[in-house]
Amino acid sequence: MSRLLFWLALAVLVVFAIRSKLRASGLKPPRDSRADYIPREGASEPMACCAHCGVYFPASEAVHADGRDYCSPAHVRLPSK
Ligand SMILES: [Zn+2]
Structure with missing residues (x-):
């Protein structure tokens, strides 16, 4: 039973990791938008x-x-x- 819970928890963690990764990449501004360009530390x-x-x-x-x-x-x- 505990083995099943372990794999279930691992699957939930993987799903959350993938979702947060996708959400973070979706918030990046498009490369061709120069109007709202905000230089970051160390950025070109x-x-x-x-x-x-x-x-x-x-x-x-x-x-x-x-x-x-x-x-x-x-x-x-x-x-x-
Ligand atoms: Zn000069």
Whole structure:
């Protein structure tokens, strides 16, 4: 009898594990949705190119001026190449 209960409990655990796994994977955002993009710790981030020196840096750190991206406020004042 206890053997039957053991296998029954194991089957219930496996079902719950599979269901929680499916639910977790169903909550992931689709890969092509850029509008609600929230960068996570250690996740990749969109890059921007400085209009003056050409260095690539995280777009969230960009300094915007005249419709261009710059790596620092100092490069905003310098002429773009
Ligand atoms: Zn720069």
